[in-house]
Amino acid sequence: MGSMGSIGSMGSDAEARRLLAALRGIAEQETARLRDGTLPWTWWLERAARYGRYGFTNTLLIAAQWRAASDVRSYEAWRAAGRQVRKGEAGIRLITPDGRLRAVFDVAQTDGLPLQEQASEGGREQLHRIAARLGYQGDEDLADLAHQLAHVVRRGDRPDPPGLAGCRGLRRVEADSVAYLVLVHLGLDPPRLSFPPTAGWAGPEIGDRILATCRRLEHHDRSTDVMRAAHRFFRACLESSWGPDYLAERGFSRAVQRRWQIGYAPRSGQALHARLRSLGHSDDAIVSAGLARRRRSGALLDRFRDRVMFAIRAPDGAVAGFIGRLPDGAEGPKYLNSPDTEQFHKGELLYGLHETRDRLVRGARPVLVEGPLDAIAVNVAAARTHAAIATCGAAVTTAQIHALSQITDLDIAGLVIALDDDEAGRTGSLRAWHTLMDAQVRGPIGTVSFGPGQDPADLLRSQGRVAVREALRAEKELSHRVLDAAIERSGGALDTHEQRLSAVRAAVRIIASSAVPVDVARQVAHVSARTGVPPGTVTEALTETVSNIR
Structure with a gap:
């Protein structure tokens, strides 16, 4: 290399x-x-x-x-x-x-330390159990069974007749490839495959589709899903912890806690991995999932301890990771995310996206917030009009925007950025706007403030649901905040003619470089009002900047 x-x-x-x-x-x-x-x-x-x-x-x-x-x-x-x-x-x-x-x-x-093998039952039994859960009973050869299941999962088709008579061309390539990968994953001998000597269809489209089908097929084997087992354990531990009373005091009733499947990680540091071991999961699988880490001695220590737990799901609903919150006043980071694993990459997932997908499909306006409690607060207060998802941090990525766009048409619904009203949140909002421009989102992009030093969860706690809804109704254009930041950065106190012209030039560069059409007249009027420069002069500067870019 x-x-x-x-x-x-x-x-x-x-x-x-x-x-x-x-x-x-x-x-x-x-x-x-x-x-x-x-x-x-x-x-x-x-x-x-x-x-x-x-x-x-x-x-x-x-x-x-x-x-x-x-x-x-x-x-x-x-x-x-x-x-x-x-x-x-x-x-x-x-x-x-x-x-x-x-x-x-x-x-x-x-x-x-040496890697441990995952403790697992026979692959043959696992494959037949997956088939049963998909409603398909097949007695054929294992490779044929895996091939048939690939069709069931990939396209929702009825299984092909025995002998694969109904399978031709590219569909067969996909199904054979999925069968190969699934059998290898289950520790079974893969079939001997024959493909055309040239593969003009080879590329990311078919390759990623095959891999996605494998993941969906393997997720049907629930008893081996260590993340699912951990989530069940956390949920079972919630009621006997400080979590329910704390959440209720924040405005989240027991019904809300159940709806969002909130859990609790015990304080001991041994409880989770002991439970997962008892279910047959190996130490290596527990560590690889980000649920525990190894001490120098090799013993395991649970990653999440004495925290209220929120599950972050992949687009298909499978639990990919967790966010854990400490009680108020406890030492340590208030929020702790799962580490980077095969399933969990923080910059690619959004908390609450799976839970709100139905409302997003029906046209609810998406609201991007920072943390899980903020997302739940908006969803509790404004479920009829808005659907909130959380970035689990202030940085909004193009991968997250892409994931959201798979569920709702952002060119119509647009997006509300509602990060915390502090310096980090304001900086994050400005970066989010540029990310949205790079992603060429054409819908209305707004911003919402829930009050100095407050987030949606704080507002829900102090003033109730009506106050959260009123804050959402007071949405403003995020582009105006972006223009204001450019004006302040380049124009200083705007005391002199040179400062005002410098501010105008900075602002019109943002308008001119937008990847999507904007209401130029409204933006020009905003820059003029902020700088005191006549609208005609702002328009001339914009025209000159656009010409230079072209």
Whole structure:
């Protein structure tokens, strides 16, 4: 593997762009080799069985950078598993869904505790149980059964007749590929597959679709889902903790707590992993899921202790991670997220997106807030008009916007940014606006303030649901806040003609560079009112700026 730079040293923006371009070129080159038959499709399947969780393109990139890669994880995931990436090891570079760089490492680049095998029942029994849960009873060969289940999950089709007589072309390629990957995952011998010598269809579209079908199929085996088991445990522990009274005092009734499936992580640090062990989950699986970490002695310690727990779900509803909140006044970070794992990447998921999807589909206006209590507060107070989701931090990413756009048409519904009304929240709102512009969201983008130093949960607690609804009705255009920030940054006190013109030039650059159409007359009027510069002069500056950009 060539020197790609160590973790944490992505370099300047220009270097990152060059590296991204190089990686995309590598992926395109490897895809072309799959399409012309230089690399057989089975070559990709063999590697997808090892690290396909990172997606089609990244599977190619891992293989290109580290040919013998077998077990690939992030720096944080290796630490959680009790292993340390050796100093000086170069990261295997991947491309995230929002177009950024990410580093992972192969097990051969690490030292530490030996990895434990996941305790599991026979793969044959698991496959038949998945089939039963999908309502399909099949007695055929295991490879044929997995093939049929791929059709059931992928398209909702009725199973093909025995002998696969109804399966042709690309549908067969997909189903055979899914069957191969599922059988390998279950520890069963995969079938010997035959594909056309050239694969003009090879690429991210079919590759990622195959991987998504595998994930959906495997999620039907609920008894082996360590995250689901942890969520059940947390929910069972809530009633005997301080959590219900605390949440009720914040304005969240017992019914709301049940609806949002809130839980509690016991204080001891041993309770969760002991329960998961009793259900047959291995220590390695518990650690890999981000639910515990290894001490120096090798013993496990639960990651979440004495915290109210909120589940973050993947788009298909599976629990991907958790956010835990300490009681007021306790030492430590108020909120703690799951670490980066195979299932959980904070910058790609939104708390509450799965729970509010029905209302979003029906046209509720999406509201982006910071934390889980804020999301629940808005949903409790304004369920008829708004649907709140949380970023679990102030940074809004293009991957999160993309996930939201899969459920609601942002070009029609738009979006409300309602981050905390403090310096970090205001900065986050400005960054969110630029992210939305990059994503070319054309719907109305608003901003809401719940009062100095207050968030939606605070307002619900102090003044009730009506106050939250009134704050939402007082929505303002986020673009005006962005323009005001540019004016303040470039114009200073606006005492002189030069300061005012500098402020105007900064503001019109933002208007001119917007990726989507804006109400120019309203924006010009706003800049004129803020700077005291006549509208005609602002319009001239805007026209000149647009001409220069073109």
